[in-house]
Amino acid sequence: MPEEKVTGEDFWILLRILKKNPYINGLDVRYNFVSDVGAYYAARLLQKQHNLVYLNLMFNDIGPEGGELIAKALHKNTTLKYLRMTGNKIENKGGMFFAAMLQINSSLEKLDLGDCDLGMQSVIALATVLTQNQTIKGINLNRPILYGEQEESTVHLGHMLKENHCLVELHMCKHNIKNCGIKQLCDALYLNRSLRYLDVSCNKITRDGMVCLADVLKSNTTLEVLDLSFNRIENAGAKYLSETLASHNRSLRALSVVSNNIEGEGLVALSESMKTNPTFSNVYIWGNKFDEATCVAYSDLIQMDRLKPDNTDVEPFMVDGHVYLAEVSNGLKKHYYWRPTYEEACTNSPNAGFTLVPVGEHL
Numbered sequence: 226m227p228e229e230k231v232t233g234e235d236f237w238i239l240l241r242i243l244k245k246n247p248y249i250n251g252l253d254v255r256y257n258f259v260s261d262v263g264a265y266y267a268a269r270l271l272q273k274q275h276n277l278v279y280l281n282l283m284f285n286d287i288g289p290e291g292g293e294l295i296a297k298a299l300h301k302n303t304t305l306k307y308l309r310m311t312g313n314k315i316e317n318k319g320g321m322f323f324a325a326m327l328q329i330n331s332s333l334e335k336l337d338l339g340d341c342d343l344g345m346q347s348v349i350a351l352a353t354v355l356t357q358n359q360t361i362k363g364i365n366l367n368r369p370i371l372y373g374e375q376e377e378s379t380v381h382l383g384h385m386l387k388e389n390h391c392l393v394e395l396h397m398c399k400h401n402i403k404n405c406g407i408k409q410l411c412d413a414l415y416l417n418r419s420l421r422y423l424d425v426s427c428n429k430i431t432r433d434g435m436v437c438l439a440d441v442l443k444s445n446t447t448l449e450v451l452d453l454s455f456n457r458i459e460n461a462g463a464k465y466l467s468e469t470l471a472s473h474n475r476s477l478r479a480l481s482v483v484s485n486n487i488e489g490e491g492l493v494a495l496s497e498s499m500k501t502n503p504t505f506s507n508v509y510i511w512g513n514k515f516d517e518a519t520c521v522a523y524s525d526l527i528q529m530d531r532l533k534p535d536n537t538d539v540e541p542f543m544v545d546g547h548v549y550l551a552e553v554s555n556g557l558k559k560h561y562y563w564r565p566t567y568e569e570a571c572t573n574s575p576n577a578g579f580t581l582v583p584v585g586e587h588l
Contacts, residue, residue, distance in 0.1 A: 233262025240266045244273040251279035255309070264291025268298035275304050283311035283337070292319025292341075296326040299333065309337040311365070311562075320347025327354045327361065334360060335584055339367030339396065345378060352381035356388040363394035363422075363584035371401055379406035386413035386420060394422040394584045402428035404437075411437040414445050421447055422582040424557075426454035426481070435462035442466070443473040450578045452557050454483040454509070463491030470505055471498040478504055478581055481557050483538070484512030489519045496522040499531055507536040507577050511552045520548040535574035 231239075231254055243249055252270075259267070264287045271277065282295075292315030299305065315323075320343040323336070338351075348369050355361060371378060379402050386392070400406070407430050414420070435458050442448070458466075463482060470477060482495070492510055496519075499505050510523070524541035526532035534540065539550040557578030573580040 231257040231259060231263070233258070233260040233264070233266070236263035236266040240270050240273075243270060243277075246274070247276055250276050252277060253279075253281040254285065255281050255283040257285050259285035259287060259291075261288050261291035261294070263287075264294050268294040271295070271298040271302045271305060277305055279307045280305060281309040282313065283309045285313055287313035287315065289314075289316050289318040291315070293322045296322035299326045300329045302330065303332045306332060306334045308333060308335070310341055311337050312340045314342045316342045317344030317347045317370075320344065321350055323347075324350035324354050327351070327358050331360050335363040335394075336361060337365040339365040339398070341369075343369040345369070345371055345373075348378040349381045352378070352385040355385045355392065358389075359391050362391060364392065365396040366400075367396050367424075368399040374401075376400075376402065376406040376409070379409050383409035383413040386410065386417045390417070390419045392419055394582060395420060396424040397428075398424055399427045400425075402430060404431060404434040406430075407434035408437045411441040414441045414448065417445075418447055422450040422452075422578055422584070423448060424452040424578075426452045426456070428456055430456040430458065432457075432459050432462035432465070434458070435465040439465040439469040442469045442477060445474075446476045448477060450479045450557065450582050451477060452481045452578065453485065454481045454557075455512075456485055458482065458485045458487065460488050460491035463487045464494045467491075467494035467498040470495075471501045475502065475504050479507035479509075479536075479557060479577055480505070481509040482513070483509050483556075487513040489514065489516035492519040493522045496526055499526060506533070507557075507581070508532070509538045509556055511538045515550055517547065520550050523550060524548045535572070536577065 236259055243252070259282060263285065267280070267282065287310070292310065292313065296319070320338065320341065323338065324347060343366065348366060351366065355364070369378065378400055382397065402425055407425065430453065466480070492513060492515070495508060499508065520541065523532065523537070523539055527534060527541060535555060538553055538555045540553045541548055542551055555574040555577065559575035
């Protein structure tokens, strides 16, 4: 069915209704046509409405000029805590204005600039600002537009993690991180004592990078959720992680290795680590190469109640006396881009990462 979308011209009505309303503290207008015109009214709303805590503007065709207006409005705003700009192409220019805003604003706790076409300059600026900012607890910098093979953004974000002791959640999906880059992050994690959720999915990390990560997990006691989905750690990388989880680490609660070219040997090793590690509760393995030993291992974990059905993305079933695994819609952030309208929206299992490490509001 065709739906009427909220346009920029419509947004002034929201401004008039909400600017003096003391009861509304959250506004979600995702997937509309707000554009830079609506961003102007959104900026005015942030200046006039002093009860708004949550604002979701994701995928609204807001460009660099609209991003500038919203960022500048946050210079004096002292109430907004959670802002989602996901999917608005504010580009490098808009990203620089948000970096400047974070030098001034002292109330914003979570900022999502994923899929905003940020450039290298703005990613570095944001990383630099976060070495001093003491209020941001979660930031999403997914899919910037980066050129070159030097992994400069990862170097700067690694340096930021050494200095910042307030950030709890960091998303670096599609940053073109390779083994050298993950080593930079691991060096920082030896010193960082605040980060609890690290997302490095959709990168180019292989088994060599897992040597560094497995080693840092032996001493790091704060990281609870690790998203390695859509890399290529293979059997060797999975075994490095499982050895650490079995014998050393007792803080990691959730691990996603979806689509990592792992075969039965590596997947079984991860299942074995769950038997000796009581903290390790969530594992997501779909998209790898299951053999019968893998299917039996995870079926046994679920049957003995060591692995809760809601805490994994596979479900065992039997055909002709053989065990197989089917995919179920559980994960760390299944509903990042969308939310179902039926009952499942009320459950936590598709968004376990945000449930285990609750930073910000998810309406």
